[in-house]
Amino acid sequence: MKLFQNLSIVFCLILILSSCSSKKNKAETSKFLDSSYKIDKPNIIFYLADDQDVYDYGCYGNEKVNTSAVDRLAKEGMLFTNAFTAQAICAPSRSQLFTGKYPLKNGCFANHTATKPSIESVTSRMKSLGYEVVLAGKSHVKPASVYQWDREWQPVPKENVPRDYVPLDSIEAYFKTTDKPFCMFITSKYPHGKYFDVENPKAENLKFYQFDQNKKNSESYIKSRAGYYRSIEEDNTQIEAVLKFVDAHLDENTLFIYSADHGVSGKFAVKDIGLKVPFVVRWPKVIKAGATSNQLIHYTDVLPTFMAIAGGKPTEDIDGKSFLPLLKGDDVQVNEYVYGVRTNQNILNSEVFPSRMIRNQGYKYIRNFNSIEVVEQNLTGKPNVDYFIKRGANAFKNEPFEELYDVQNDPFELHNLAKNPELKSIKEELTKGLFIWMESQNDFLNEEKGNMPLITPKGNRGFKLDKDTPRRKIPDSIKNTLNIKDYTIIEHW
Known part of the structure; x- marks a missing residue:
């Protein structure tokens, strides 16, 4: 009698496990058929x-x-x-x-x-x-x-x-x-x-x-x-x-x-x-x-x-x-937005002319921080430093301080609308969004005028502005006049 009871218990357990396994397989199958279910790793x-x-x-x-x-x-x-x-x-x-x-x-x-x-x-x-x-x-x-x-x-x-x-x-x-x-x-x-x-x-x-x-x-x-x-x-x-x-x-x-x-x-x-x-x-x-x-x-x-x-x-x-x-x-x-950066100060022409941009589906805002329009506000009073700030602004003298484009109707950005009063609120919204993003990125630039650092990697290796390169010629009077204190050091370069 006891043997029969034990066999009955075993049989019941087998039925329960079999039922669970069947339900699990059906659930897995239904999950796979559901488009939201993750398929095998591709x-x-x-x-x-x-x-x-x-x-x-x-x-x-x-x-x-x-x-x-x-x-x-x-x-x-x-x-x-x-x-x-x-x-x-x-x-x-x-x-x-x-x-x-x-x-x-x-x-x-x-x-x-x-x-x-x-x-x-x-x-x-x-x-x-x-x-x-x-x-x-x-x-x-x-x-x-x-x-x-x-x-x-x-x-x-x-x-x-x-x-x-x-x-x-x-x-x-x-x-x-x-x-x-x-x-x-x-x-x-x-x-x-x-x-x-x-x-x-x-x-x-x-x-x-x-x-x-x-x-x-x-x-x-x-x-x-x-x-x-x-x-x-x-x-x-x-x-x-x-x-x-x-x-x-x-x-x-x-x-x-x-x-x-x-x-x-x-x-x-x-x-x-x-x-x-x-x-x-x-x-x-x-x-x-x-x-x-x-x-x-x-x-x-x-x-x-x-x-x-x-x-x-x-x-x-x-x-x-x-x-x-x-x-x-x-x-x-x-x-809602995507962003862009421009860093001209590098190993080629090394012009001091950084830019940032923000764009949504309809409009795009660009700020050129060392535009010829604002270069005087960026000067430091140090002639050797200011030479390079002015040099950067003059290299891009046709690029304004602010640019705003209707990218839906002007995909090649030929018509700057930054001074259009009807788009003032759009420009303000994009400008605000740009500087919030820049702060989140720990940008070395900010909204304040007169913020135009000369940047260099730690150790000043290979990026000296006061040296000739194959694409850049510096007047003899300005060569070798910058020292490490004239730069903002970018630690990780």
Whole structure:
């Protein structure tokens, strides 16, 4: 009798466990069918071109340039019309992608400078979420302690082309053999100059816009532009090869993003021609083919989006926000504003002319802090310091203190509305928002007049304003007159 009771109890337990297991399986199945349920971790590939205007793609309206691979991605995925970087220079743009932080906060706000050593980048954040993180191609970020790639392959020399190639063999071999989720940045050196040498180029084979209409008869411009188009075509060949590898060796749960780090026609400045970037995303399991998003997204949003996809949550110190809802088809606002910075004082011309910008869907405000209009208020009374402040203002004497643009109707920012009384409230709102943001970034500039520091890295290494460079000649009377007390030290450079 006791044996029978024990068997009955065991049988009942089996039935209960079986029922629970069945309910669990049904629940898991229903979760997977629910579009809000997180699917298996996808492989993530981010292809980054170098120095290409957002307007120079077939999918963005230029029918005269060969971008068939990117156009294909747009047809199979989602095209973003309002994607931005905060700085139209290589290293600062890339540092935002990799850190989720704007240039002033992450430390890399002048070209060839380093991210702060205390910053956590995509390498550590995605590794902690179970991903292998790979860089294939151009780096242009430092220090190595911040960017600890699981694997890193350098660009590969190739004959009869002006730039090295992305390491296609290594990329394909990796796709064939990898057995865990990965996040790979494929970083091309194209179409960045040096361009191809195109013989007998013709203006009719190029597309001109409002900003370069006056150059239609310039032989040197046409020559350069034709070479640039040819370099874009060469990059298209690389993208086609990568997509072929993806289709052959990876499944549909692969997120592929294409972008270019900034526009070449607006390099170093804060106009949209430099800061607005192409951004196309394909993810067959999630994104509806042929979709378009007009929402404002930013390079700082890329890392938090990747973290959300991987099942993590961005920390509060990250500036960006996840745009994963957009990829899933929810047309929600990600950013009300995006921001931009300009730092001319660096290793090239080294002109003291910093700018900041704020932009929403309709309007854009720019402040040029050392404009010729206000340069007298920026002077210090020290002749050797004031020489460089005046020099910076005169180098950009046609750029006013304030700029305001209706970016919906004036996308190339040709008509400055800063003095339009009807837009006073809009300008005030944007100005207030800009300085709130600058304070949050611990900017060395502020709203007070007369704040125009000469900046230099700790140790004053390599950035001395009073020295000649290949692009800068300093009068003998002013050479070697600055000392360390004349500079504001940027500790992390």
